[in-house]
Amino acid sequence: MSAVTSIRELQLSAGKLSWSSVVRLGSAETSVFAHPLQRKRVQESYDRLEKHIHNSPVYGLNTHFGHNVLETAQSQHWESHQNGLMEFLSVGKGKPLESEVVRRGIRLQCQKLGLGLSGIHPKSFDALVSFSNEEKLPTVPCLGSLGASGDLISMSHALQPLFKRGLPYGPRDGLALVNTNSMMCSLAVHLTNFTERFLQEAIEITARNAVALAIDSQAFEPSLLVSGTHEDRNLLEISQVLRQSEKRIRENFPLSSTEEEASALQERYSIRCAPQILTAAKENLDDARKRVLSEAENIADNPVVTDSGFHHGGRFFTARLAVAVDLLSDTCLRIADLLDRQIHLIVTPELSHGLPPNLKRGTRGVHQSHIGVDHVKGVHQLVSACLQQLRGTNLPSSLMSAPAESYNQDVLPATMSKLNIFAESKLLLQVVSDAAHFVATRACAMRSKGEFSVSSSLEAWKNHTPGTPRAWE
Numbered sequence: 001m002s003a004v005t006s007i008r009e010l011q012l013s014a015g016k017l018s019w020s021s022v023v024r025l026g027s028a029e030t031s032v033f034a035h036p037l038q039r040k041r042v043q044e045s046y047d048r049l050e051k052h053i054h055n056s057p058v059y060g061l062n063t064h065f066g067h068n069v070l071e072t073a074q075s076q077h078w079e080s081h082q083n084g085l086m087e088f089l090s091v092g093k094g095k096p097l098e099s100e101v102v103r104r105g106i107r108l109q110c111q112k113l114g115l116g117l118s119g120i121h122p123k124s125f126d127a128l129v130s131f132s133n134e135e136k137l138p139t140v141p142c143l144g145s146l147g148a149s150g151d152l153i154s155m156s157h158a159l160q161p162l163f164k165r166g167l168p169y170g171p172r173d174g175l176a177l178v179n180t181n182s183m184m185c186s187l188a189v190h191l192t193n194f195t196e197r198f199l200q201e202a203i204e205i206t207a208r209n210a211v212a213l214a215i216d217s218q219a220f221e222p223s224l225l226v227s228g229t230h231e232d233r234n235l236l237e238i239s240q241v242l243r244q245s246e247k248r249i250r251e252n253f254p255l256s257s258t259e260e261e262a263s264a265l266q267e268r269y270s271i272r273c274a275p276q277i278l279t280a281a282k283e284n285l286d287d288a289r290k291r292v293l294s295e296a297e298n299i300a301d302n303p304v305v306t307d308s309g310f311h312h313g314g315r316f317f318t319a320r321l322a323v324a325v326d327l328l329s330d331t332c333l334r335i336a337d338l339l340d341r342q343i344h345l346i347v348t349p350e351l352s353h354g355l356p357p358n359l360k361r362g363t364r365g366v367h368q369s370h371i372g373v374d375h376v377k378g379v380h381q382l383v384s385a386c387l388q389q390l391r392g393t394n395l396p397s398s399l400m401s402a403p404a405e406s407y408n409q410d411v412l413p414a415t416m417s418k419l420n421i422f423a424e425s426k427l428l429l430q431v432v433s434d435a436a437h438f439v440a441t442r443a444c445a446m447r448s449k450g451e452f453s454v455s456s457s458l459e460a461w462k463n464h465t466p467g468t469p470r471a472w473e
Contacts, residue, residue, distance in 0.1 A: 008029060008030045008031070009030070009032070010024055010025075010030050010031070010033075011034075011035055012033065012034050012035050012107070012110055012111055012129070013035065014035040014036075014037035014038050014114065016297060017293065017297040019289060019293055022189055022296050022297075023189060023193065025103070025104040026100035026101065026103050026107075026186065027100070027103075032110070032129060032133060034110070034114065034125070034126070035114065037114075038110075038113075038114030038116075038125075039114075039125070040116075041115060042113060042114060042120060045118060045119050045305060046121055046122055046170060048119065048305050048306065048307060049119030049171070049305050052309040052310060053075065053171065055309060058303060059302065059310075060174075060175040060179075060303075061073070061075060061078065061172065062074070065085060066149070066405050066406075066408045067405055067407070069408075078170075078171035081171075081174075082168040082171065082172075082174030082175065083163060083168065083174065085174040085175060085178070086156050086159070086160065086178070089144075089152050089153050089178060090160060091144065092140070092142075092143055092144035092153040092154065092156075092157055093141050093143050093144070094141045094142040094144075095141070095142050096139045096140060096142065097140045097141075097142050097154070097183070097187065098190065099137060101140075101183070101187050102137050102186075103132060103137055105154070105155070105158060105182045105183035105185070105186035106128065106131065106132040106158055106159070106182070107132045108182040108185055108296055109155070110128055110129050110132060111296075112180060112182060112298075112299055112300060112301070113125050113128070113176065117299050117304040117306070118176040118301050119170070119171075119176065119305040120173055120176045120177070121168070121169035121170030121172075121173055123169045124162075124167055124169050124170060124177075127162055127165075127166075127167065128159075131161070131162055137158070138157060138158055138159075138160060139157070140154055140157045140158045140183070141157060142154075142416075142420050144416075145183070145184065145415075145416035146404055146409060146412050146417075147181075147184060147317075147318045147413040147415030147416050148316075148317055148318075148409040148413060149179060149302075149317075149405075149409060150178060150179045150300055150316035151178060151180055151182060151183040151184055152179065154183040154416070155178040155180060155182065155183055176301060179300070179316050180300045180301060180316060181300040182296075182300070184318055184416055185292060185296040185321065186296075187416075187419045187423065188321060188324060188325060188419060189296065190423075191328055191422055191423060191426075192288055192289050192292055192328060194426060194429075195285055195288070195332055196285060198332055198335060199281050199282060199285060199335060201433045202278060202281075202339060203238070203241055203245060205339060205433070205440050206271070206278070206342065207220075207249055208245075208440035208441060208443075209271065209342045209346060209443070210246050210271060211249045211250050211444050211447070212352075212440055212443030212444045212446075213267075213345065213353055213355075213443075214354075214447055215353070217243075217246060219267065219271065219273070220239055220242040220275060221239065222240050222243065225275055232279075234279045234282055234283055234286075235275060235276070235279045237282075238275050238278050238282060242278075252444075254448055255447070255448060256447075268341070268345055268351065269341075270342045270345060271342065271345065274342075277334060277335075278338075280334070281331045281334055281335055284327045284328070285327070285328070285331055287324075287327055288324040288327040288328050288331075289324075291321065291323060291327075294320070295320060295321045300315055300316045317413060319413045321415050322398075322413035322414060322415040322418060325415065325418045326396050326397050326398075326418065329421075329422045329425070332425070332429050333390050333391065333394050336386070336390055336428075336429060339383070339432055339433070340380075340383050340387050340432070340436075342436065343376075343379075343436055343439050346359065346439055347359060347377065347380055355443055355446060356446065358376050358377040358380075359376045359439065359442050359452075360375035361374035361451070361452075373458070374458045376438075376442065376458070376461075379438065379439060379461060380435075382431065382435060383431070383435045383436065386431050387432065390425055390428050390429070390432075393421050393422075393424070393425050397414045397415065397417070397418040398414075400414035400417055400418065401413070430466040431466050434464065434466050434467070434470065435461075437470060437472075438470070441456055441472045441473075442456040453472075455471045455472045456472045460472060
């Protein structure tokens with residue numbers, strides 16, 4: 001395979017990671033190279049492994065794996081032992097993970113090995129770093145990892161080419177590469193960024209709906225929302241962004257001379273309480289990001305090797321990561337529910353302060369011959385259908401746990417399963433966001449001009465592919 005022609009180079013971090021650097025690890029246009037301190041740590045770790053390997057039983061070196069730990073293995077046969085591990089784990093099925101996720105997962109594993117606790121051979125570390133820069137990486141199926149013993153199946157698929165080229169060079173070169181959370185962390189990074197974009201879009205859509213309803217949105221006023229001795233920075237930030245977006249949109253869609261502010265004394269909660277709902281979403285997102293970053297930059301292996309010898313534990317168990325994905329999933333469901341309720345306000349004459357029913361074309365100052373089926377009733381039904389399905393996929397990871405692997409893994413975080421379910425929900429969420437933005441933009445135009453442009457016609461929606469640029473922008 002040929003190496004990527006890179007436009008940027010990135011040195012792997014020998015210390016703490018930033019969120020932006022973790023995101024960049026997934027880019028095929030970024031070529032990474034090891035930090036000298038990482039190489040030093042890897043060499044020292046391998047030296048410790050050779051020093052302590054014969055002192056006591058070591059899991060995965062002179063034992064078999066998982067439930068079969070009581071079965072002994074001959075230390076001198078470590079090469080076939082590690083190759084056998086990779087072979088029986090390469091059984092995954094399902095849709096392939098996105099190439100960005102696979103690349104970032106491999107590079108996060110380089111970061112973890114660079115901590116110098118896994119006893120991997122230095123040549124294997126160098127090979128892994130170089131491998132992550134190749135233009136075409138292996139296909140990695142999404143099904144197989146339980147989250148309890150790391151990314152066993154996912155990583156075995158990702159790293160098969162290295163073992164066909166000469167690995168293992170050392171006795172931990174198989175287990176140290178798969179007994180990790182790197183692929184799950186990578187997918188979690190991808191979905192965290194998606195959730196952030198979904199939240200930002202929801203803020204913009206909410207501001208558009210406030211303009212479309214022609215309301216005096218006192219509920220967005222920062223000075224009225226934040227008071228008392230405790231400074232609520234998140235609520236202040238969200239309300240400020242809402243207010244700024246609303247003012248910008250009002251400039252693009254000014255009220256006509258016949259329109260007036262039409263605010264009810266008490267608007268429905270999906271508008272009046274939107275700052276609180278969106279603030280809670282932001283706080284969930286911030287918490288999830290911290291958890292994902294912590295798991296991405298810390299060791300995930302068993303056992304680890306230190307100056308005093310091998311230490312067995314469960315650092316690969318991804319309970320915190322599962323909670324992070326639960327937060328992301330719950331956040332997106334709450335936002336989708338908010339957007340669905342806002343569409344309901346827009347399309348219902350009793351709640352929209354005079355907008356046409358279902359934003360039907362031709363009912364506000366347009367010649368009757370134009371009246372037809374160009375309305376958004378079906379679009380709202382589509383959103384409600386997506387929301388219905390999203391509710392069905394929002395099962396907390398804690399309820400997915402069931403013993404596995406002959407009860408050796410008697411409690412599971414179900415992290416990869418939750419990640420896969422959430423990843424499958426991306427299309428539903430994108431449809432909700434696109435549809436809500438379409439309806440809000442059309443409503444703003446009808447409030448301002450009494451009609452809308454061709455870009456906001458029903459035909460434009462039918463021709464739109466979720467996630468692509470919006471013609472009605």
